Amino acid sequence: MLRSALLYTALVFGANAAFAEPDWQAAREGGLDKLIVADSPVPVSDVTFTDRDGGEHSLADWRGKVVLLNFWATWCAPCREEMPALDALQAELGAEDFEVVTIATGRNAVDRIDAFFAEVGVDHLPVLLDPRQQVARDMGVMGLPVTVLIDRQGNEVARYLGDADWASDAAKALVSQMVAAAP
Numbered sequence: 001m002l003r004s005a006l007l008y009t010a011l012v013f014g015a016n017a018a019f020a021e022p023d024w025q026a027a028r029e030g031g032l033d034k035l036i037v038a039d040s041p042v043p044v045s046d047v048t049f050t051d052r053d054g055g056e057h058s059l060a061d062w063r064g065k066v067v068l069l070n071f072w073a074t075w076c077a078p079c080r081e082e083m084p085a086l087d088a089l090q091a092e093l094g095a096e097d098f099e100v101v102t103i104a105t106g107r108n109a110v111d112r113i114d115a116f117f118a119e120v121g122v123d124h125l126p127v128l129l130d131p132r133q134q135v136a137r138d139m140g141v142m143g144l145p146v147t148v149l150i151d152r153q154g155n156e157v158a159r160y161l162g163d164a165d166w167a168s169d170a171a172k173a174l175v176s177q178m179v180a181a182a183p
Contacts, residue, residue, distance in 0.1 A: 020180070022157075022178050022181070024037050026170065026174075027170050027171070027174040030168065030171075030173070031165055031168050032164055032174065034160055034161050034164070038155075038158060042155055043154060044139065044150055044154055044156050045058075046059070049128055049129060049135050051127065052110050052129070060154060062154075063153070064152055064183070065098060066151060066152060066178045067098070067099055067148075068101070069102075069149075069150055070100065070101070070146070070147045071105050071136050071141045071147075072102060072145045073108055074104065074108045074116045076144045078144070078162060079144060080119075083116075083122055084121055084122065085164070085166040086122075086125060087121070087124050088166075090124040093172060093176070094124065098178075098179050100124075100125060102128065103129070105130040105131075105136040106131065106133055107131060108129065110127060139156075143161070145162065145163055146159060146160070146161055147159065147160040149174075151178065151181070157178075
């Protein structure tokens, strides 16, 4: 009987942890003060974009993972400040359950992106392009940088307007909470 009670208790606590919401307030208090949480999950854009070699992609390619999607540009000064933190987050937490996806929106030549990444020390982020800003427009991106948190089902659950320290303890805790949430 005691054994059954212990098993049941463990299952209840495990199930509750799996369905726990991320602690949005703690993230805000920890430095992500401009975090805007969606009232309900919103499906992300299905508009395609390209990689450095011209291959087509859509955000559906990352379905099943938690994604931190960042829209940026080589000419964007706050992007220059933010990009190393995004790279550090990907280096530390990037895995089969989580990925930082960066999309250069607008006119950003691949050689300029490569030079930008070399200048600011980015080694772990993809080169993805939205030259006509179709994905950015479809997702309501009005300025740069904008970072969108996407759940495993491909829904936007929150966004951050402006640059942030994505390598901070608050950001890492938020990502870890999203990864730990039920698929």
